[in-house]
Amino acid sequence: MEQQSTGTPEPAGEQVVPGTGREGRAETFYEAVGGHDTFVRLVAKFYEGVAADPVLRAMYPEEDLGPAEDRLRGFLEQYWGGPGTYSEERGHPRLRMRHAPYVVDTDARDRWLLHMRAAVTDLRLAPMYESVLWDYLERAAWSMVNAPG
Numbered sequence: 406m407e408q409q410s411t412g413t414p415e416p417a418g419e420q421v422v423p424g425t426g427r428e429g430r431a432e433t434f435y436e437a438v439g440g441h442d443t444f445v446r447l448v449a450k451f452y453e454g455v456a457a458d459p460v461l462r463a464m465y466p467e468e469d470l471g472p473a474e475d476r477l478r479g480f481l482e483q484y485w486g487g488p489g490t491y492s493e494e495r496g497h498p499r500l501r502m503r504h505a506p507y508v509v510d511t512d513a514r515d516r517w518l519l520h521m522r523a524a525v526t527d528l529r530l531a532p533m534y535e536s537v538l539w540d541y542l543e544r545a546a547w548s549m550v551n552a553p554g
């Protein structure tokens with residue numbers, strides 16, 4: 406999310422934590438929850454829900470949801486301290502701006518969150534990680550709403 410990321414100039418993985426004995430690097434959230442494989446599973450499950458949801462499915466312009474899945478995964482991996490591939494390929498996230506062409510009303514938000522909730526639950530993360538991830542996703546989805554109703 407733009408708002409959350411602006412106050413954090415460096416990715417979490419670059420913070421120096423003295424005495425950790427791990428080359429001065431703090432473990433990122435990305436690493437702690439299982440890295441790439443975890444994010445692959447998260448977005449794969451989420452897009453299964455999107456594919457079966459008539460309202461959301463109609464919002465995605467491409468016939469193939471694969472590229473959209475890659476973009477969301479890349480963004481989330483980067484946000485949580487993984488590789489910065491998303492911004493290398495897409496530039497600054499500016500997510501509210503990128504959603505402006507789509508009608509994101511409360512119905513769309515709740516559907517998005519329904520499928521994301523199923524995907525997060527499926528990961529079976531430790532409760533602390535699960536609540537951190539879910540809290541972020543819920544707030545991000547609420548902040549993406551750009552239409553009444």
Ligand code: HEM
Nearest residue numbers: 464465473476477480495503507509513514517545546549
């Ligand atoms: C609230 C309900 C939401 C709806 C209905 C929605 C829908 C969409 C649609 C239709 C697209 C365009 C297709 C695509 O390029 O993938 C898109 C793109 C995207 N969305 Fe969402 N979205 C929602 C919330 C979110 C949230 C909360 C996040 C992040 C946590 C997010 C991250 C992204 C990303 C990273 C892209 C690709 C942007 C790009 O690089 O062009 N979306 N979304």
